[in-house]
Amino acid sequence: MKYLNSKGLTLIELLAAITILSIVLITFFGFLTQSMFFSTKTENKLTSVHVAERVLYEVKTNLTEGDLSAFSQPCSATPLTVVPGGYYGLVEDETGHFYYETNNNVYYPIVTLCQTEDEQALNVYRVQVKIYDHEADPPVLLGETFDYIQ
Structure with missing residues (x-):
């Protein structure tokens, strides 16, 4: 017998x-x-928060007393949007919206000013920056930050 x-x-x-x-x-x-x-x-998300903080810094640095009185609204109302045009790094698109481009992505900041009654008593204004992705339909909130100014 043979074995294989x-x-x-x-x-x-x-x-x-x-x-x-x-x-x-x-x-x-x-x-x-x-x-x-x-x-x-x-x-x-991290980049959008960085852009929001950068825009917030620019707004806080460049806002005047006239801007505060012109754009401030009670927080219970729909806050007016501060047009952040002219701030460092923001570009206006063909629809009139301002955007910031970095890392091959486009971020649209919306800046609002408002005051609650308590904030009014302290003479401070709340500045809120929201960053949106307008390429999504509807636009998606990517990040936000806020701070107070006197």
Whole structure:
């Protein structure tokens, strides 16, 4: 009786190894794709907060007493929007909105001023900056910040 040489791999063993390897690779690539998606989303949010803080600094630095009285509203009402044109880094688009572009993304800041009765008694104004992504429909709020000025 003659015995067969069993030093090689059979077709079944080879198919099983390829199947297991495919499952591992598909799982890994799925994880990698999700990781890249969340990384991009987090970078976008962090950049929007940075842009909001930068615009807030510019507004606080450049606002005059006339601007405060012209744009201030009670916070219970719909606050008026301060047009942030002319501040460093902001560009006006064809629709008249101002935007800030960085990291190949466009961020649209909306700046509002308002006062509650308590803030009025303290003679402070609340400046709020919201950053929107206008490419989404409807626009998506990416980040916001606020501060007080006298």
